[in-house]
Amino acid sequence: xxxxxxxxxxxxxxxxxxxxxxxxxxxxxxxxxxxxxxxxxxxxxxxxxxxxxxxxxxxxxxxxxxxxxxxxxxxxxxxxxxxxxxxxxxxxxxxxxxxxxxxxxxxxxxxxxxxxxxxxxxxxxxxxxxxxxxxxxxxxxxxxxxxxxxxxxxxxxxxxxxxxxxxxxxx
Numbered sequence: 001x002x003x004x005x006x007x008x009x010x011x012x013x014x015x016x017x018x019x020x021x022x023x024x025x026x027x028x029x030x031x032x033x034x035x036x037x038x039x040x041x042x043x044x045x046x047x048x049x050x051x052x053x054x055x056x057x058x059x060x061x062x063x064x065x066x067x068x069x070x071x072x073x074x075x076x077x078x079x080x081x082x083x084x085x086x087x088x089x090x091x092x093x094x095x096x097x098x099x100x101x102x103x104x105x106x107x108x109x110x111x112x113x114x115x116x117x118x119x120x121x122x123x124x125x126x127x128x129x130x131x132x133x134x135x136x137x138x139x140x141x142x143x144x145x146x147x148x149x150x151x152x153x154x155x156x157x158x159x160x161x162x163x164x165x166x167x168x169x170x171x
Contacts, residue, residue, distance in 0.1 A: 001035075001066045001067060001068055002066065002067065002068075002069055002092055002093075002094070003038070003064065003065070003066050003092070003093040003094045004064070004065055004066070004067060004072065004090055004091065004092055004093060005062065005063070005064055005090070005091050005093050006026070006062070006063040006064075006065065006088060006089070006090050007060065007061070007062055007063075007088065007089045007091075008022075008023065008026065008060070008061040008062075008063065008079075008085055008087075008088050009048075009052070009058040009059070009060060009085070009086040009087040009088070010022055010023075010058060010059040010060075010061065010084050010085055010086065011055065011058070011059070011083075011084055011086060012045050012055060012057040012058055012059055013055075014059065014084060018084065019059055019084075022082065022084040022085065023040065023042075023061055023063075025078075025082070026063065026075070026078070026079060026085075027040065027063065027065075029074075029075045029078050030063075030065050030067060030075060033067055033068075033071035033074060033075055034067060034068055034071055035065050035066055035067030035068075035071065036065060036066050036067075037063065037064070037065050038064040038065055038066065039062075039063070039064040040061065040062075040063050040064075041061065041062040041063075042059075042060075042061055043059075043060035043061065043062060044059065044060065045057050045058070045059050045060075046058065046060055052086045052087060053086060055086065058086050058087075064093070072090055075090075076088070076090060
């Protein structure tokens with residue numbers, strides 16, 4: 001089972017009894033799906049960041065519950081059909097099941113020989129738990145050279161390569 005958090009935004013023009021009925025409908029769907037409720041918190045009416053269906057306010061409810069991951073889709077489908085619910089968001093708070101196996105790293109570790117060829121060493125943890133320092137390569141990386149002036153274009157035309165004109169001599 002996983003613990004989920006559900007934020008509901010309900011129409012602000014609903015009366016209190018219809019508001020509670022809409023929340024009860026969602027909580028009933030959670031329980032019928034095999035879940036258990038942890039907390040239902042009414043947050044009251046709040047102003048929306050942007051209009052939703054030409055409404056500027058909504059009644060907010062926060063629901064914490066535990067349920068199997070496969071049942072969440074059915075609960076969300078029911079909320080999408082409901083006209084009282086403007087928006088909803090279901091987020092996973094924590095996984096309460098068995099710990100998943102750790103996947104293999106996507107990038108294989110480089111061997112000492114490969115690092116020696118590059119002239120770099122990586123930080124590693126020794127038996128005492130302290131980190132070794134990272135050493136820099138002996139040769140600095142070559143900086144990119146700028147393009148020759150003849151290959152650069154200015155306003156769609158190649159830059160002209162002119163020979164300098166001889167200076168006028170005073171004789």
